[in-house]
Amino acid sequence: MKTVYNLKNIYRILFILVLSIGTFLSCQKINPFDDLELTVNTDIYKAPLLIKFVNANTASSTIPQGLKVTISGAGKDYVLSDAGKKEYIPTDNVLSLVLNKNVSPSVSSPIEFTVSISGNGYVSTSKTFVITDTELASFYEIPVTKVSEPPTGVASTVESVNLTQGEKVVVPATVEKPEVAEITLQPGTQVRDASGATINANNVSVQVVQYTTETTASLQSFPGGFGADNVIMNNGSTTDGDFITGGFVAIDMEADGKAVKSFSKPIQVSVGINADLTSPETGEKIKEGDTIPTWSYDSNTGQWKEEGIATVIRGSDGKLTATFEASHLSYWNLDWYFYGSCSNSGGTVKLNVSSNISSNVNSYDYYGVVYLVDRFNRKYYYTQLWDFDVRNGNTNNGLYRAIRGNGNRLQIMVYSRRNNQLLGSTSVFDACSTSSMPITLNVPNPPTYIDVDIDFTAKCSNKKLNIKPSTWLYLFSLSNGGIYGGYVYAYSRSGLATVRVIEGQTYEFYTYYNGTVYTGRVTMNKTSSVITTSTGKPITGSTSYNPATNRVKLLATYTANDCK
Structure with a gap:
């Protein structure tokens, strides 16, 4: 006997079966996505800026606390906190800022704003920032004078x-x-x-x-x-x-x-x-x-x-x-x-480095001091370049709108943070007529560095969601009192960042987001290690070393309590 199946009847049976399963799941309150964790990248803002408020008295171990920050100037409406808010509250002594995703600053059309700082027991001050690059992540230190312990002089x-x-x-x-x-x-x-x-x-x-x-x-x-x-x-x-x-x-x-x-x-x-x-x-x-x-x-x-x-x-x-x-x-x-008038975009100058260093170094271990030289060849402190890449052939160091002429010129001297030893200097030059300036450096006995690729993940405690955060990382060396290789900054884009640190040293590292600081401690070497908890909200994870690339990979996780 031959059985004949009616196609319409088969569709009717399948529809009833699916409807019954759906009704069953609904009655049991079962979500088929309950065990699925989503991972979201967060690189949506521009020109990240990390500001560190430091005690103007370098001999003091006290860090500025309880500071109040306001933003003013023509570009103030484009400035946001790292969480995309109009609230500018330093975490400890650090403030992370970004620009609105819809702006596109450039050298010809910069965005300018002023960061003003005040606080009980501190002298009010401010700093004007000029942002010309959408992608560049930059950091700056602002000395703050504590009235009860002022700096030398x-x-x-x-x-x-x-x-x-x-x-x-x-x-x-x-x-x-x-x-x-x-x-x-x-x-x-x-x-x-x-x-x-x-x-x-x-x-x-x-x-x-x-x-x-x-x-x-x-x-x-x-x-x-x-x-x-x-x-x-x-x-x-x-x-x-x-x-x-x-x-x-x-x-x-x-x-x-x-x-x-x-x-x-x-x-x-x-x-x-x-x-x-x-x-x-x-x-x-x-x-x-x-x-x-x-x-x-x-x-x-x-x-x-x-x-x-x-x-x-x-x-x-x-x-x-x-x-x-x-x-x-x-x-x-x-x-x-x-x-006065300055034909060179207000004194924009690139510095071309000639040095004995061809391998990778940490630019934060070196700094430059810019002096203004008057027409009578007397030098005056002008500003500081907080980090300086001393590698041979490097052209990334530079100045923007540094000087306006009228007979005044510049000279830049580069030092080691280890002992403030002078490594070399430019000749005296007119920034208004010079767009590129050579500088020769002699860098004695640099330490051995190692590159670390960091992969950060924030796990949300209030939902099944992982975030690959775009946020600042700050590493501080606990070895040698933090004097040499004392600190490294890096901006993590969608959870990924690369830092160069001194091999074998132990670093306390921090990440800041929306008024919260997360911390961990790890030794950067060619053996596997585990991130240990220090103070604050913990960062956990581990490191592994790849001998083929001579690089360390650091996988790190922290828990965010209020993901929105």
Whole structure:
């Protein structure tokens, strides 16, 4: 007997079977994807920037804490935290920023913004950043002065002043800062807040921090750096230029719990002049009767403004002092300002390295110092290149919009972080007419380095999801006190990063994301090792070595508690 199957009946049976299985799964609340973990890449933002706030006093082990950060400037709307938020809260002393995914900065169309820093017990300061590359990940250190432990060449005082009587506040001389600063409030002075309203108070707390021109630590704390953009001149115009300082002070006051911003009567400011200070305009030592231009700096916006002049007088002790009146509070600087046209994109220069190093090294183990050289061949600290690639033939080191001319030139010197040994320097050059500059370096006895390929995964505790994070990694050597090969930064794109470290050293490493720090500890060598937990949220994982490539692979995982 032959059986004949009706095709329509078969489809009907299959449909009923599928419907029955679906109903069964629904009743049992079974999700067929329950055991599946998804992995998501997160490289969506641009131009990652890691800012490390460091104690301006390099002899101190205290790291800045409790800092408040605000963003201002033309490009502020494009700046986000690493989590894509408009909240800028440092984790410990580190802040991770990115640019909106829809922007495309370039040399001809940069994005500029100012990072302003304040905090209880710290002198407010700021730094303006100019972003010209969409893909470049960069880091920067901003020295922050703690009032209770200032760096070499800086001194401070905090005093209460009776406004009815009026008094003088004095920052005395020290061994590293021989100059004296004085602030005098006239009797009957009324103080005003940011809105211009009078603060009803009889006493005001006055904090004055004075910076010498004679120590690098002091000059590194110069607010915003010596290259200044959009400086407001007395005639209302704005210019870009460079400062050479004759001394500067930061003045802050508080009355009735409110910040003082201005006064009914100008305060008298006297800033001591170093005996060796010379004018970059005349080449002569400063003398009685000379004048020095005065400038104010708003640390909330990074705005410089021309204010007037200070007159140099000689006191009964024979020392020189520059005196002027101030109608509001800010940084007040005695500065010579140089500006003018610069045909080379504002001083963009690439440095071509010739050295004895052909193998891989860690650029963070070396740094450059940029000096401004005036027309009389005197050198002034200008800025620091926080890392420097010393390999022969390297052309990645460079400067952007470094100087604007007017007779001033540059010289760059490169040092080892191990012992601050000078490795070599450029000749003195004009950045406005030079786009490429050779530098010859002699690098003695570099250590043995090893490349490490890092693969990071964040496991979400609140859902079955793995994330390949785009975030910063920071490694700090626990060997040799962290002096040589002390730290390495790398930006992990979708969980992947490569770092170069000293072989055999143990590193504490961190990753930062959305206000949380994750940490682990591992020894980088040619044998397998396990990442051990240190402080904070733990990172776990292991390393393996590939002798064929002479590279270490590090697989690391951390758990994120709130994946969205």
